[in-house]
Amino acid sequence: MPYNRTEENQDQYANATFGPPPIADPDDPFRVVNSHLEKMELGKSSSSCKLSFVTRLNRHAALQEFWCASYEEACVYQNLAGHRDVINFKEQLTRVDFVNKKGKATYTKVDAHVLLKDAKEVLFSVKYDEKSQRTSYIAEIAHIAGQCSRQIADRFNLGSRYAFHPIFRKCAAEIHSARRGWDPEADRIVLEVANDLGRPATFGELVERSSLRGRGQRAAIRLIGDGDIKKDHLDPFAVGTLCEVAA
Template identity: 60%
Template sequence: MKNVVEIATDHPHAALPHLWQATFSPPPLADPDDPHKIIRTHLKKDEIGKSSGTCRVAFLTRLHRRAAFQEFWCASFEEAQVYTNIAGHPDVINFKEQLTKVPFYDEDGRKTFTRVDAHALLRDGEEVLVSVKYDNKARRQSYIREVKNIATQTPIEVADRFAVTSRYVFHPNYRACAEAIHKARRGWDPEADKTMADLAQDLGEGFSFQEIVDASGLEHRAHRAVIRLVGDGDIRKDLLDPFSPTTELWSAAA
């Protein structure tokens, strides 16, 4: 996440919670007999938003190749784009929208609270709160200072750090890869996924995208499976490399 999200501040505490102490669990698994069944997220609202002028967008995806389809609600197009990028990161195993409420004292000493746009659970058990703003505000020093104030008052039991982001903080190549990952996750092909995961380990420390696809003999099924495995972190690449025939890959288990 640090490579693609502008960090407002690190949490002052150094210790990270273990995964089993996380405030929420990994996403629900899909039913193999009905893998395309859609589960609505924790909000379960017909309408959301902070004002009547808010754009309401539904974001539908799997957070892992074996996870259930979930429908996330977004209060704006900006949120939908950021959620797409967060959910496509190989180190993010789950996130919740509008889940976490953080009480704090503002710069004038008044007690108030904020409900954070996204709460991400990372593979190492770290939890990150994400404030989503349009690009100019996300980069505005006065707003970053405001978030730093909230971050220093956020208990370690709630999250490890706070980030401020917009869709433009993510590199264009990264955004394109995230879109490809979500598109590949719409499919359901556990057999191809397992074949490609096993083959990645057999190929050694490095191989190109085209080499592993050709070695499998699965053609388009292999192509989609490799993208899913990259999205899940089982096959790795540089975050900013595109999905192209010459892209260098390696197995996370190697």
């Protein structure tokens, strides 16, 4: 289901670690909400921010800043933000305590804590592709995940940007680009076109019937990114891609 801003919807996330992203101010839609992190110096240690990633998590949301320790993290965050089932995520938020294989009590801070539209929560550990596929490291993460309480998260995932299909990664980049803009009127028109058709239509038909050209294309991408209009995850934003209004 698409994310709708209602009191009932907010109640759905009352027991979550955190809720939906902040809503943009229509009078200042390009104001950036800073990261919750307070790492003021860049690149000084492995725990410091090396780059800043700024995006909207849906077309209504404020621009949010996420601090990343690597380019790999920024790519994964972009892919997470572009998934229609992701409502919000926080970077370096959640501590997981565990006992390592030598019997020592220790902890790790997980790279991303993801909130899904069904209110489930997922932890995502980001590593470059070679390490994320290394058997010994998979076993290490499995050992930690096995000690992670369901009160913290429902799942614990591991991967690099390449854990996402190439077409999905390209679509996520296009969603990121389209959401950085702000055009509620175009969004409304394209969604009305999709609803008025009352049937599946191609991406190209939605844009053509909106009579908005480039604005219509960007609006259609935003609506698909938010899940209000659906396409297959592995279909590109192409003229012939079949789309339909979400139930």
